[in-house]
Amino acid sequence: MGNIIIGSKSKDSPRSKESIREENELIILFAAEKVFAKHGLKGSTTKQIADMAELPKSNIHYYFHTKLNLYRCVLESILVDWMKAADTFNTFEEPREAIRYYVGAKMDLSRVRPFGSKVWANEIISGAPEMEIVLSSRLKKWVDSCVSSINSWVKLKKIVDVGDAHTLLYMIWATTQHYADFDYQVMILNNGKRLTDSEFEEKKQEVIDLILRSVGLNP
């Protein structure tokens, strides 16, 4: 009894120090992501996070010292996933494939990790007080390379002239992240039912097609 508890502490076999820290940090990060997504940095309390993680509040402070530090760790951990998706944009020569894969990857992220997207959304809406440097360095650099990809496609007449390439990029971000950030609204307007996996795959394809057409490509 109690041997096959998955994702929980086993009371039978002792855990190594290393795995204890690793596991607890992950549990806390995951719980914090959820709570921060719902209430923002200031609106979240360490008690809420502790309850979500099913740990005493002191543990949160033991592992992450301060709420702000935990918040930054959550943002960083999300960024890792985002950057992976971002890479797909520059691994394809042809705009059709690049857009298809990038939009698909962003939609998948919205589905799999909606809380992460929400935490970032909150952070940006609040004026990115903690992530300004990331935005103006890492993100800016990636966006610049993206913009020049798009511009080269325009020059080669592979897509129509979209004007400022940022506009296209914003449309892609905004639309894909909408399914994470505003999932509650999407649910209500879907007659109160959360999108099923197959419904979501449909929407993903529709979004890809809309965006492909928006740059003059036939899906």
Next chain:
Amino acid sequence: MGNIIIGSKSKDSPRSKESIREENELIILFAAEKVFAKHGLKGSTTKQIADMAELPKSNIHYYFHTKLNLYRCVLESILVDWMKAADTFNTFEEPREAIRYYVGAKMDLSRVRPFGSKVWANEIISGAPEMEIVLSSRLKKWVDSCVSSINSWVKLKKIVDVGDAHTLLYMIWATTQHYADFDYQVMILNNGKRLTDSEFEEKKQEVIDLILRSVGLNP
């Protein structure tokens, strides 16, 4: 001296009780919109709002009683503007004009009232605890009529088959509101400079063109 103070209290001529209440409520609503946009409901303090409004904290409570009530009033006041823009969608028969005007109106709102958009974004991200009823009644009804407009355009072959009409609607919302909600990010990626009015007009046109093309219309 002090007679021509615009938008501020004159110390010379006494104000009528009626205008005092009206003016102060507006000042507080405006200040609250700004503060709530930045910090969310829980993250904002009545002291911050009071400071923004340049009034003692007690005045906030005198006029709006509780923070939650003030928050609801802010949301309601934004909704009025949103619904006005929403109306434009159904006043045009032709999809090209309907989309052009609706997207234009939403972009203008993002420019003129970015804080309002942010407050709503925060509210939806948090699961719309205060505005659930508005979403599932007023908004749902409007969206349904929009969706049938779009579907009829598809049936009449005026636009391409976009699949679920909601997807198109979400793309329009997400993209236009991006310029309000993520204005800070937009600024950073615009080399740290806020978009000028004429730059914004350019982007507005680009967004309109992207969306028109996405449904198979030639801008």
Next chain:
DNA sequence: ATGTAGCCTGTCTAGTTAGTCAAGAACTTA
């Protein structure tokens, strides 16, 4: 087995915050 380093947690505290209240100021009306 025994020491030590790291894990765990209940309790405490200093600081913050929403909302109250009472007393006074300003406008209104008769």
Next chain:
DNA sequence: TAAGTTCTTGACTAACTAGACAGGCTACAT
């Protein structure tokens, strides 16, 4: 001008919160 109403505001309070900390516990090396 005098009474009545509404506006204004500093001071206060009860509730909450981030974080500190001491003392106990557990793994692990020697």
